[in-house]
Amino acid sequence: MPKSKFETIYRDLKQKIESQEYLYQELLPSENNLVSIYDCSRNTVRRAIGMLAEDGYVQSLHGKGVRVIYQPVAQTNFTIGGIESFKESAARNRKHAFTRVVNFTEITSDERIFRKTGFVPGTPLYYVQRVRYLNGTPLIFDNNLFLRTAIPGLTREICQKSIYDYIENKIGMQIVTSKRTMTVERATPADEAYLELKDFDFLAVVTSQTFNADGVMFEYTQSRHRPDYFCFQDTAVRRKPPAGGTSQKLA
């Protein structure tokens, strides 16, 4: 499926690392060897290696080689975010995913919504609220705002299946960039109504702004997660020691 060479190489190397054909702390074949293996130019293999480095799979050592730093994680928890979607997580963990739409209305952005989301006043929006179940347990309370002009023909039924599937495969719009913020907040009455919070009185909250291939923000979402299963993973690669500071992208 991947049409480009660099992505074919990227996927192949990634798969070989995940299957531990290349082991943790081992060096990959040198760039010149990879050039022979994949019959391509050095730039192309370097691009694939750079992508793996961003994923936290490898790390280049100047003059030495490219070291594998991927460790097969003991997937005890149900991890989400950073790597895959709710649906994919469910599939990987062999659990049953279900979505209940509790609100589907058409609204128009006003000053208050603008300040919170960035949708300029007067913008036509869909307001969707959904509860996500995993193996019958409600875990996420999703609050979405979608740009109506970007997603024509959205229905309650589509929201219950997969909005992203509709966006990508039916409308043919491509999703490109997503800016996310994670915080911890107290549970609201709505949270308690929709999620089985037991004695939890707080939630992990992920808000995100998503842009399509035209550079237009078409989605603003606040996902409210039950804290006992929430797990977000991230890999940061340091670029450069900042001017006078100590560390960047590294707490």
Added chain:
Amino acid sequence: MPKSKFETIYRDLKQKIESQEYLYQELLPSENNLVSIYDCSRNTVRRAIGMLAEDGYVQSLHGKGVRVIYQPVAQTNFTIGGIESFKESAARNRKHAFTRVVNFTEITSDERIFRKTGFVPGTPLYYVQRVRYLNGTPLIFDNNLFLRTAIPGLTREICQKSIYDYIENKIGMQIVTSKRTMTVERATPADEAYLELKDFDFLAVVTSQTFNADGVMFEYTQSRHRPDYFCFQDTAVRRKPPAGGTSQKLA
């Protein structure tokens, strides 16, 4: 300071976007124009643009141009993680940072520590616990494990100032990759003892494994944050629709 061309260009463009010389939703000068502006090859400007795209500053539109999607955020909250360190956040928000070392011991990894952190049993470690204050308020309870062989001569005094400054500027070790996991956990007695939790009974917890330029993991840290100020920011760029799935890197 930046020796490489692509980084000079990256920084210059980034600064121009932040200062809104290039506005939100505007197109940057075309790649060929940037080649003239910066007197370099197209590959080099493309590299700088690629870095800006990863930062969520711009987005390339095939056939059209490169659109600015950076929005100057209303920095009301004290944001950490993903972008800068505790010390830098404090400096930017013009607040006073202070660190109290509550434990500094030398230990050796065992089976239990190995399973949790990845340090093989028998590895000599420093065990450091610190409380981070901002304007006199304790906000973070840091639990660090450092590889003793990688950081010789670490002392309690250094821990109180800045370990990263010591690592980078005194020892000369470079920090490269950091893998992080975010969860939400109930407060422990230790949390309550060190942080002024008021009626909070939960915390935002960030655990991270950090690798140096040799590809060696030299740090395992668990940072326990008071929830009312914790804010983590992240930008995800979608690479490709995964094989049979719906979305990747996008919740």
Added chain:
DNA sequence: GCGCTCAACTTGTTTAAACATGTTTGATGG
């Protein structure tokens, strides 16, 4: 006016080559 094509843009992919710089190792010379 309308639609069509084409030329002139744009970004995306790939190759080839040169040089810089860091690491390792083996040969050489003391």
Added chain:
DNA sequence: CCATCAAACATGTTTAAACAAGTTGAGCGC
């Protein structure tokens, strides 16, 4: 034996060029 130096090899940066593919608008024919 050991220190030194150079060759071989690793990754890092930059340039140049070619071609692919998406977008736009001018101009042409009808």
